[in-house]
Amino acid sequence: MNNPKKPILILSGATATGKTSTSIKLASSFKNIEILNFDSLLFYKELHIGTAKPSASERAIAPHHLVDVVSIDQEMNASKFCEEALKAIDSIHCRLKVPLLVGGSAFYIRALIKGMYEAPKISIDSKNQVELILKERGPKGLREELEKVDKPSFDSIHENDLYRSSRALEYFFSTSLRFSEQKVKFDGHDPYDFSQTIHDDWSILHLYMSIEKTDHWAIMLKRTEQMIQDGLIEEVEKLINNTSNRLLKPLQSIGYKETIEFLDSQNGTSPMTKKELIEKIYISTRQLAKSQKTFFNKIVPKNSFNPVEEEKKILNTCENFLSQF
Numbered sequence: 001m002n003n004p005k006k007p008i009l010i011l012s013g014a015t016a017t018g019k020t021s022t023s024i025k026l027a028s029s030f031k032n033i034e035i036l037n038f039d040s041l042l043f044y045k046e047l048h049i050g051t052a053k054p055s056a057s058e059r060a061i062a063p064h065h066l067v068d069v070v071s072i073d074q075e076m077n078a079s080k081f082c083e084e085a086l087k088a089i090d091s092i093h094c095r096l097k098v099p100l101l102v103g104g105s106a107f108y109i110r111a112l113i114k115g116m117y118e119a120p121k122i123s124i125d126s127k128n129q130v131e132l133i134l135k136e137r138g139p140k141g142l143r144e145e146l147e148k149v150d151k152p153s154f155d156s157i158h159e160n161d162l163y164r165s166s167r168a169l170e171y172f173f174s175t176s177l178r179f180s181e182q183k184v185k186f187d188g189h190d191p192y193d194f195s196q197t198i199h200d201d202w203s204i205l206h207l208y209m210s211i212e213k214t215d216h217w218a219i220m221l222k223r224t225e226q227m228i229q230d231g232l233i234e235e236v237e238k239l240i241n242n243t244s245n246r247l248l249k250p251l252q253s254i255g256y257k258e259t260i261e262f263l264d265s266q267n268g269t270s271p272m273t274k275k276e277l278i279e280k281i282y283i284s285t286r287q288l289a290k291s292q293k294t295f296f297n298k299i300v301p302k303n304s305f306n307p308v309e310e311e312k313k314i315l316n317t318c319e320n321f322l323s324q325f
Contacts, residue, residue, distance in 0.1 A: 010206040013210065013307075014288075014290075016216065022209060022311075034065065034099055035063065036099050037067045038066070038109050043068075047072065049235045106296055107164070114194070139247075160252070160284060208303065303317055
């Protein structure tokens with residue numbers, strides 16, 4: 001090996017930018033690659049259609065790590081992700097293989113690369129207080145409380161990111177301090193500069209999938225329509241029939257939250273149509289993609305590619321990087 005450091009490939013991008021298909025092409029071309037997921041919804045065993053989870057045939061092409069590792073009623077956060085991801089990465093490197101980290105959850109990959117906020121232990125009382133708000137007033141009520149006590153966090157956290165909204169509120173209830181104040185301190189350490197990491201022995205190549213806006217919108221709409229056709233409504237119906245808690249974090253994610261609203265509306269005077277459901281999911285997906293792009297655009301260094309038009313460039317860039325080791 002010419003480079004004494006350990007190779008790490010990151011394949012990131014907003015939702016519906018072809019990350020899964022590109023990762024499979026890379027794994028097919030470079031037989032020493034193992035895929036490690038950092039998309040938060042792929043952790044959950046019960047979620048399939050609404051997450052665009054890699055198929056069984058795709059997962060057979062290369063080992064996949066951190067897919068289907070917890071149930072929806074179990075907690076999976078950035079701290080636990082980092083712990084499990086580091087174990088998997090060490091194991092992959094010990095086998096002289098290359099980890100390919102694939103996903104769109106920017107907060108998780110940044111936590112792994114840059115470290116996490118130094119947060120105090122959250123009290124049980126604070127967690128119970130947030131859970132009570134969620135139970136009595138739902139996600140909207142939780143967001144309203146966050147806006148009252150920590151407007152900067154309210155503004156910076158996406159409305160669909162129930163986990164981070166809850167964490168910010170728990171932090172305030174535990175410390176009487178705003179979580180956003182801690183974020184300001186963290187941001188002083190270049191949190192978007194992936195060339196400076198907490199892992200001195202890693203050499204990172206970051207591949208970022210980027211698609212022109214109107215083309216991306218069309219892909220998102222088509223994928224939403226396909227999910228409904230593939231049985232998303234039936235999947236969600238089965239999930240809510242098998243759980244007593246519809247407010248579980250995974251069920252508040254895009255696609256699942258809107259489908260629960262659709263199912264609930266069928267017993268009312270104005271049932272939502274499938275066309276309206278598709279539109280709701282599509283709009284939420286566009287909002288999520290915009291938020292993801294804003295985050296990833298700040299991260300440097302990275303190599304940006306259109307996965308549809310620049311497949312050969314992606315493969316060549318990986319080949320040049322891996323040839324160093």
